Amino acid sequence: MARHAQVSLRTVNNVVSGYQHVSEAMRRKVHQAMEELDYRPNPIARTLRTGRTGVLALVVPEIDVPYFAELAREVINAAAGIGYRVIVDQTGHDHDRERRLLTGADRTMLFDGLLFSPLVTPAELQEMQDSPVVPLVLLGEHDFDGRYDHVAIDNEQAAFDAVSHLVAIGRRRIAAIGVQPQESYATPQQRTAGFQRALGDAGLPMEARYLQAAPHYRRAAGYAAAQELLALPEPPDAIFCYADLLAMGAVRAVFDAGLRVPDDVAVIGIDDIEEGRYSRPTLSTVSLDTPQIALEAVRRVASRIDEPGQPALQITAAHSVLVRESTGGA
Amino acid sequence: MARHAQVSLRTVNNVVSGYQHVSEAMRRKVHQAMEELDYRPNPIARTLRTGRTGVLALVVPEIDVPYFAELAREVINAAAGIGYRVIVDQTGHDHDRERRLLTGADRTMLFDGLLFSPLVTPAELQEMQDSPVVPLVLLGEHDFDGRYDHVAIDNEQAAFDAVSHLVAIGRRRIAAIGVQPQESYATPQQRTAGFQRALGDAGLPMEARYLQAAPHYRRAAGYAAAQELLALPEPPDAIFCYADLLAMGAVRAVFDAGLRVPDDVAVIGIDDIEEGRYSRPTLSTVSLDTPQIALEAVRRVASRIDEPGQPALQITAAHSVLVRESTGGA
DNA sequence: TTGTAAGCGTTATCAC
DNA sequence: GTGATAACGCTTACAA
Numbered sequence: 001m002a003r004h005a006q007v008s009l010r011t012v013n014n015v016v017s018g019y020q021h022v023s024e025a026m027r028r029k030v031h032q033a034m035e036e037l038d039y040r041p042n043p044i045a046r047t048l049r050t051g052r053t054g055v056l057a058l059v060v061p062e063i064d065v066p067y068f069a070e071l072a073r074e075v076i077n078a079a080a081g082i083g084y085r086v087i088v089d090q091t092g093h094d095h096d097r098e099r100r101l102l103t104g105a106d107r108t109m110l111f112d113g114l115l116f117s118p119l120v121t122p123a124e125l126q127e128m129q130d131s132p133v134v135p136l137v138l139l140g141e142h143d144f145d146g147r148y149d150h151v152a153i154d155n156e157q158a159a160f161d162a163v164s165h166l167v168a169i170g171r172r173r174i175a176a177i178g179v180q181p182q183e184s185y186a187t188p189q190q191r192t193a194g195f196q197r198a199l200g201d202a203g204l205p206m207e208a209r210y211l212q213a214a215p216h217y218r219r220a221a222g223y224a225a226a227q228e229l230l231a232l233p234e235p236p237d238a239i240f241c242y243a244d245l246l247a248m249g250a251v252r253a254v255f256d257a258g259l260r261v262p263d264d265v266a267v268i269g270i271d272d273i274e275e276g277r278y279s280r281p282t283l284s285t286v287s288l289d290t291p292q293i294a295l296e297a298v299r300r301v302a303s304r305i306d307e308p309g310q311p312a313l314q315i316t317a318a319h320s321v322l323v324r325e326s327t328g329g330a
Numbered sequence: 331m332a333r334h335a336q337v338s339l340r341t342v343n344n345v346v347s348g349y350q351h352v353s354e355a356m357r358r359k360v361h362q363a364m365e366e367l368d369y370r371p372n373p374i375a376r377t378l379r380t381g382r383t384g385v386l387a388l389v390v391p392e393i394d395v396p397y398f399a400e401l402a403r404e405v406i407n408a409a410a411g412i413g414y415r416v417i418v419d420q421t422g423h424d425h426d427r428e429r430r431l432l433t434g435a436d437r438t439m440l441f442d443g444l445l446f447s448p449l450v451t452p453a454e455l456q457e458m459q460d461s462p463v464v465p466l467v468l469l470g471e472h473d474f475d476g477r478y479d480h481v482a483i484d485n486e487q488a489a490f491d492a493v494s495h496l497v498a499i500g501r502r503r504i505a506a507i508g509v510q511p512q513e514s515y516a517t518p519q520q521r522t523a524g525f526q527r528a529l530g531d532a533g534l535p536m537e538a539r540y541l542q543a544a545p546h547y548r549r550a551a552g553y554a555a556a557q558e559l560l561a562l563p564e565p566p567d568a569i570f571c572y573a574d575l576l577a578m579g580a581v582r583a584v585f586d587a588g589l590r591v592p593d594d595v596a597v598i599g600i601d602d603i604e605e606g607r608y609s610r611p612t613l614s615t616v617s618l619d620t621p622q623i624a625l626e627a628v629r630r631v632a633s634r635i636d637e638p639g640q641p642a643l644q645i646t647a648a649h650s651v652l653v654r655e656s657t658g659g660a
Numbered sequence: 661t662t663g664t665a666a667g668c669g670t671t672a673t674c675a676c
Numbered sequence: 677g678t679g680a681t682a683a684c685g686c687t688t689a690c691a692a
Contacts, residue, residue: 007662008662008663008664009662009663009664010662010663010664010687010688011661011662011663013686013687013688014661014662017687021661021662022661022662023661023662026661026662040439041685041686042378042684042685042686043439043440043686044374044377044378044383044440044684044685044686045378045668045684045685045686045687046685046686046687047374047440047668047686048372048374048375048378048668048669048670048684048685048686048687049667049668049685049686049687049688050668050686050687051668053374053440054440055417055440062403063393063399063402063403063406064396064399064400064402064403064604066394066396066399069393069394069396069399069402070394072393072394072399072418073392073393073394073420076393076418076419076420077420085417085419086417086418086419087385087415087416087417087418088402088406088416088417088418089406089415089416090403090406090407109373110373110374110377110383110385110440218604219604219607219608223608248605248608249608251610252608252609252610255610274394274548274549275578275605277549278549278553278578278579278582279582279609279610280581280582280585280609280610337678338678338679338680339678339679339680340671340672340677340678340679340680341677341678341679343670343671343672344677344678347671349677351677351678352677352678353677353678356677356678371669371670372668372669372670373670374668374669374670375668375669375670375671375684376669376670376671377670377684378668378669378670378671378684378685378686379669379670379671379672379683379684380670380671380684381684
């Protein structure tokens, strides 16, 4: 043991772990010895003993989707603030991968808690026989079933607010991009519900032809879906996209079709990614307060790590419509 | 020990680690026992014993800068391909944080190798007394000094190519955005050198007023810098940005000034982020083959982990100019 | 207040 | 081919 350099063993640990009752002389002596030997406690050994790695895992579909990147940024910062590091994993769009991660069937689980932004719904999760083996907080879902912690906005209401804004500026042929071919995803379902409610409140019908699916939430999908909409005999005069990135693609498609945003087609998204604050036109959107979401989520896992059997909590973050150029705002 | 369920100990390990000489009967027996007891090898204990965590660390300034997000995506995928997971850390713009990470002064080093996209230059690194304690590959730097592995493009040449393109389309008052107030950063220096060489080859002078600093490489910095340039008595007719994100801000600033891109001011960046393929106008840029960079880098650390004392290698990735709308391309 | 000893769950060395 | 046994480097009762 490198530590015997000067004194004894237990004392070293007391000093390192900041124990109260250590004589000042001892403390100094130990610190000096640590300097001289360039000694560093081995985190792995500590982990083996304590069962804590000090690592949280953040799982998102794709890290290079700006919203997830921004989320990751906030999560990493929030985690660092309370002494955790963050491992980032991508599921692609692989459901099996998600399940494996959740059930811990993935052998390499060296983290204390999991922040999970899933595609599979809690309903699907429920079918899994094995309950999660690690403290878990779900992000972006809002199908609360009392089993897992959730941190999310009110998706249905957010969609409602966005579409209501389109109605308010006089649009009548309102389309939506982002419905998922897989019925099982909760978030798009909720947004569709909000879309429908807003149309209903405005006395407008929800027409199937105005409902465009998106296999994934990237620009290319938004572009393709918008093309479909614009090719309709009676194209929409407004498009509500379930994600800003879809909206960026949709805007480009509108211009490529020789039309203008917002004059011919107004576009609004959800997420408030930075890109939309500089694009031409700037993008109207629903802002999510991602820092708050990240902070709440990190706090929540941390708390669950420290005290396991807590009842599941549902935390709803604030959202607000931001009117920008793409819907005729300043 | 859960393992005693059926047989003995050593055998279990042999089976788990896929040892050659185990009777088929034994193997089956063990596997069955593992099923029944839902046994999972503890990765931490394994790590303590083997010294391998199976984790790589990727350190970038900010994960929500699209280029780094795209890099992270590729790194995570490449790492997964050879059995590594990735921890992502952000340095913000904190040099001390970078140094701590590199010297291992950061106690919580639970990774086998480090992929580091630094702000500090190798020159600065050199001054650090402690050599890095962990296999290290530098990304995006190109000031090779024979001590660390590097994976990067030829920054000087990339800048030269970009600016030469601006010259080729007839621009004469060419400005640059991205010089760093801190002289010590290598990448911007190299890009400035390439900028200067291209101007020189075209018989154009490099004027100090056309050289704009950017405190960071985000949209806001590009926007502010472009505003400065456009306010000059003789504003530039082209802007070379050291990063696409700067270019996105610059483009917006040009339009907000009532001018057009590329008609009045052509803009080109570096990075080829996806955003630039959908923006209006689409952004001319220098493409970096990020997947290749990520793959090379991951392979390189992995190799260094397996066989430490290897001489430092310099890997130069390909780059190519992509002409899009922002410089008058199709 | 400080020292001693046991054990976290692996892997690896050694005989059998 | 398989079974004991000793580390890996730390934390933590427990004893002094």
